[in-house]
Amino acid sequence: MRNRILSYTVLSVNCVISSQLTLADDYFNPNLVEGNSHFVDLSVFNKTGGQEAGSYSSEIYINSNHVDERDINYEHLDSKLVPLLTKQDYINFGVNPNATPEFMALPDDHIIKDIGTVIPDALTNFNFEQRKLKISIPQLYMTNTAQGYISPKDWDDGISALFLDYNTSFASTKEDESSEMNTNAYVNLRSGVNVGAWRLRNYSTYTQGNGTHDWNNINTYAQRDIKSLKSQLIIGDSYTPSDMFDSFAFRGVQLYSDDSMQPSSLRGFAPVIRGIAQTNAQVTISQNGNVIWQSYVPPGPFAIDDLYPTSASGNLEVTIKEADGRVRQFTQPFSSVPIMLREGRFKYSLTAGEYRSTSDNIKEPGFIQTTGVYGLPYDSTVYGGTILASNYKSALLGVGKGLGFLGSVSLDTTVASSKIKGTNYNGLSTRFQYAKDITQTGTTFTLAGYRYSTSDYRDFDEANGYYDYANDTFSDPATKVNNLIYRQSKRNRLQLNVNQSLGDYGSFYVSAYKQDYWNSHNNDKNINLGYNKSYKGVNYTFNYSYSQSLYQRQKEQLFSVNIQIPLDLLGRTSWLNLSSTSDDDGKNTTSVGISGTALADNNLSYNAQQSVTKYQGGSGSSSLNYKSSFGEYQLGFNYTRHSQQLNYGARGGVVVHPDGINFTQPLGDTMVLVKAQDAADLKVANNTGIYTNKNGYAVIPYAVPYQRNRIHLNTSNLGDDIDILTDTKVVVPTRGALVVADFPTRVGRKILITLEGMKIPFGAEASIINDGIKTTGIVDNKQQVYLSGVPMQGNILVNWQDGQCKAPFQLSQSDKEIILISLPCH
Numbered sequence: 001m002r003n004r005i006l007s008y009t010v011l012s013v014n015c016v017i018s019s020q021l022t023l024a025d026d027y028f029n030p031n032l033v034e035g036n037s038h039f040v041d042l043s044v045f046n047k048t049g050g051q052e053a054g055s056y057s058s059e060i061y062i063n064s065n066h067v068d069e070r071d072i073n074y075e076h077l078d079s080k081l082v083p084l085l086t087k088q089d090y091i092n093f094g095v096n097p098n099a100t101p102e103f104m105a106l107p108d109d110h111i112i113k114d115i116g117t118v119i120p121d122a123l124t125n126f127n128f129e130q131r132k133l134k135i136s137i138p139q140l141y142m143t144n145t146a147q148g149y150i151s152p153k154d155w156d157d158g159i160s161a162l163f164l165d166y167n168t169s170f171a172s173t174k175e176d177e178s179s180e181m182n183t184n185a186y187v188n189l190r191s192g193v194n195v196g197a198w199r200l201r202n203y204s205t206y207t208q209g210n211g212t213h214d215w216n217n218i219n220t221y222a223q224r225d226i227k228s229l230k231s232q233l234i235i236g237d238s239y240t241p242s243d244m245f246d247s248f249a250f251r252g253v254q255l256y257s258d259d260s261m262q263p264s265s266l267r268g269f270a271p272v273i274r275g276i277a278q279t280n281a282q283v284t285i286s287q288n289g290n291v292i293w294q295s296y297v298p299p300g301p302f303a304i305d306d307l308y309p310t311s312a313s314g315n316l317e318v319t320i321k322e323a324d325g326r327v328r329q330f331t332q333p334f335s336s337v338p339i340m341l342r343e344g345r346f347k348y349s350l351t352a353g354e355y356r357s358t359s360d361n362i363k364e365p366g367f368i369q370t371t372g373v374y375g376l377p378y379d380s381t382v383y384g385g386t387i388l389a390s391n392y393k394s395a396l397l398g399v400g401k402g403l404g405f406l407g408s409v410s411l412d413t414t415v416a417s418s419k420i421k422g423t424n425y426n427g428l429s430t431r432f433q434y435a436k437d438i439t440q441t442g443t444t445f446t447l448a449g450y451r452y453s454t455s456d457y458r459d460f461d462e463a464n465g466y467y468d469y470a471n472d473t474f475s476d477p478a479t480k481v482n483n484l485i486y487r488q489s490k491r492n493r494l495q496l497n498v499n500q501s502l503g504d505y506g507s508f509y510v511s512a513y514k515q516d517y518w519n520s521h522n523n524d525k526n527i528n529l530g531y532n533k534s535y536k537g538v539n540y541t542f543n544y545s546y547s548q549s550l551y552q553r554q555k556e557q558l559f560s561v562n563i564q565i566p567l568d569l570l571g572r573t574s575w576l577n578l579s580s581t582s583d584d585d586g587k588n589t590t591s592v593g594i595s596g597t598a599l600a601d602n603n604l605s606y607n608a609q610q611s612v613t614k615y616q617g618g619s620g621s622s623s624l625n626y627k628s629s630f631g632e633y634q635l636g637f638n639y640t641r642h643s644q645q646l647n648y649g650a651r652g653g654v655v656v657h658p659d660g661i662n663f664t665q666p667l668g669d670t671m672v673l674v675k676a677q678d679a680a681d682l683k684v685a686n687n688t689g690i691y692t693n694k695n696g697y698a699v700i701p702y703a704v705p706y707q708r709n710r711i712h713l714n715t716s717n718l719g720d721d722i723d724i725l726t727d728t729k730v731v732v733p734t735r736g737a738l739v740v741a742d743f744p745t746r747v748g749r750k751i752l753i754t755l756e757g758m759k760i761p762f763g764a765e766a767s768i769i770n771d772g773i774k775t776t777g778i779v780d781n782k783q784q785v786y787l788s789g790v791p792m793q794g795n796i797l798v799n800w801q802d803g804q805c806k807a808p809f810q811l812s813q814s815d816k817e818i819i820l821i822s823l824p825c826h
Contacts, residue, residue, distance in 0.1 A: 051081060051128045052765060052776060057726040058083075058126070058133045062093045063142070068154075069710060069730040072133060074126065077113055081126045083133055084111050090137075092151045095119070099141035148263040150732055152227045155706060157197045158737030162656040165190040165667040169295050169634075169649040171282070176642045184209035184282075186294040190667070192736070197224045199736035205291055218290050219249070225734055230261040232735065237356060241349045243339055244371050244385045244396050244412070248461045252353015259347070260706050260735065273304040273316065273332050274511065274528045276545045276558040278581050278589050279323035279611070280621035280638035280645075286317045296636060296647050298609055298621055299591050300562050300579045301530070301543040323619060323640050328556055330526045330547035331513065339383050339410045339433075340400045341375035348372045355389070355464050363464045365389045379403075383412070391419045392463045398431075407436030418463035427457025450493035455518035457489065489518040506533030506540075515550075522550050539564040557584040573597045577609065589613040603627040603689040617641040627689040629698060630663040655699050657738065665690065668702035670733050672711060676743040679722055685712040696745065705735040713743060720817045722747050723789040725773070746773050746789035749811060750818045755783045755798065757805075757824035764800035786818075798825055 167188040221236030285293040371385035379402030398412025516523040574596030593609030621638035631652025653667035805825040
């Protein structure tokens with residue numbers, strides 16, 4: 001690897017070159033080297049930045065825009081290094097295939113050494129020190145592409161693979177008045193198979209507790225992208241888009257526009273769930289009747305930002321079960337910001353199939369849904385859609401408008417006709433959405449207001465879920481809630497989200513939601529307020545939470561104050577935590593604890609807390625979370641005056657690929673397989689706890705589809721007998737792909753050779769080929785040269801301007817990092 005070669009000779013040459021910066025013509029004077037200049041061959045260094053030809057890792061810029069990063073072969077032309085790029089390379093970088101007749105006439109695989117010979121005024125410049133290749137092409141000869149455009153030819157469908165992502169959570173609870181140990185379990189599994197451009201996925205969960213257990217197959221589907229349409233095709237179980245109609249589950253076929261296939265300059269969202277726990281509480285989040293997240297949080301405010309929702313919008317039901325048995329519930333809605341598209345852009349979705357429900361009591365009719373969005377001039381957008389089924393018909397029409405510095409709004413109206421138990425219901429719904437980012441003040445403001453103008457309006461989900469039960473005799477609380485909701489007609493809904501930065505004075509957020517109904521005086525209401533401030537390293541947080549639900553008339557309020565003080569004694573990776581939480585029943589909980597991270601990679605986090613609650617006595621909790629290359633592991637213990645609980649869990653993944661099996665951290669949808677053959681324990685930069693295994697493989701669990709992902713390896717602890725040719729790779733995966741970032745390695749020894757038998761000039765090039773890979777070094781003024789990746793035996797070839805020689809060698813086993821040998825060269 002060129003940027004790792006520990007070459008004493010190169011250091012010597014660089015020192016001499018740096019002393020020549022005052023020469024007017026950047027000419028390297030061989031007489032400065034002691035000895036006769038006849039034995040000096042340094043013509044390659046006569047020009048600034050001069051280097052020998054070869055392959056170098058390069059960041060590629062065209063007209064100042066970063067377009068790629070990869071290894072490029074270079075040759076000398078007119079005393080400078082020029083890239084050996086093909087016509088297709090230039091086209092991929094944005095050059096018009098019809099730029100000039102000379103350029104058009106070339107085959108796609110033709111190597112162009114001087115781009116200026118086929119495109120007037122075009123040139124290349126390679127900055128060796130910065131490893132930057134700058135290409136200048138007159139705009140006349142460039143295609144009119146958006147900034148951030150990546151050619152579909154560069155999209156990588158990845159390799160065939162099987163994977164499993166798991167998230168497990170277990171708890172064993174012992175109550176003082178009971179001799180039995182109660183055990184609860186939650187297992188979340190996402191499995192998949194990749195073959196070519198096709199992805200097969202399954203999402204399942206398992207829950208156990210209170211003497212019951214349930215295995216839930218949430219969805220199974222096959223998916224692939226349709227590159228020519230910039231769309232995704234799904235066959236199986238999935239969810240309809242949520243930008244117009246409320247999302248619902250279906251089984252069938254769907255084709256929809258994928259925004260992530262567009263250039264970054266032309267392009268959404270999972271909500272953050274906030275709340276306050278009074279004890280070490282179990283938090284459960286459900287969507288469409290499915291538990292999608294469950295874990296334990298310590299006392300105080302919490303924020304859950306790693307959800308994997310089953311659909312792109314809709315209500316999330318949040319249940320907080322305190323250690324003392326108290327249960328609180330609230331609804332967290334989420335939806336996209338106003339519907340807006342750039343002028344001339346078009347988005348669509350086509351869905352056909354069968355409505356899918358998690359309940360046996362709900363209808364599952366066949367349906368067709370279509371949506372379309374088109375960007376108009378003057379910052380305007382028009383959109384519409386339809387749903388057609390045997391028992392339901394609806395149509396939506398809307399318009400979005402950019403208001404400049406005032407933000408953006410959208411307004412739409414839906415008319416719906418539903419048939420329920422032989423009765424027709426015709427209704428109208430109007431929706432208003434507003435969003436604004438104020439960069440200067442650090443404000444993000446989103447408001448979505450819905451008004452259902454008649455009591456007979458039903459969305460498709462409600463029309464299929466409505467049943468006129470005489471009474472609620474269901475044992476399952478979730479079924480009771482669903483049937484109660486389906487009997488009501490939604491009237492007004494208001495949703496507000498504000499995030500405001502106050503600079504040196506901190507930041508605050510407001511999240512509020514209210515839904516009322518035609519046939520009930522009760523409503524759903526949820527308000528969260530928070531303020532954060534940091535002063536001299538000490539963090540202060542104030543939070544307020546209010547919740548009320550249609551099916552639970554009791555109003556609940558919580559207020560908390562939290563202070564985090566850094567502990568300098570432990571390197572500012574540990575914190576002293578002080579908190580106080582009060583509810584509207586007069587219960588006050590005061591806590592003190594310590595939390596932080598440990599180990600070199602900060603991949604071990606810990607938390608210990610002791611609390612006292614008015615009327616209930618003391619309680620405590622402690623937890624450990626360890627993040628390794630093979631997964632994440634949690635262990636916790638908490639107690640109250642009447643119970644003790646041990647909770648534990650693991651999150652991670654398993655990837656089976658053609659070269660073996662990797663155990664990984666929790667997996668996302670799109671992944672990267674790092675391959676550095678036989679290079680063990682190399683850290684993958686910008687990824688906590690991810691290292692290559694003993695075979696040189698690692699999995700980066702998250703990658704951005706259809707975008708350039710830069711993968712960098714830290715090679716500081718590379719073994720003595722292995723070299724890596726480049727430490728940086730760039731990959732462009734398609735959605736759901738497992739792509740390979742291949743870092744070529746070279747196994748061999750590092751040697752410092754003294755060449756004997758003839759006079760060899762300073763600056764001569766010495767090279768050796770090992771497994772088809774050429775390694776080069778520069779001979780110094782003592783006829784020494786450093787080479788890495790050297791096999792146990794072979795021939796070293798030395799070339800200079802007037803001659804050459806060959807030095808055969810055979811190495812013996814040695815524990816030394818660098819082997820020193822003398823060889824005759826003839």
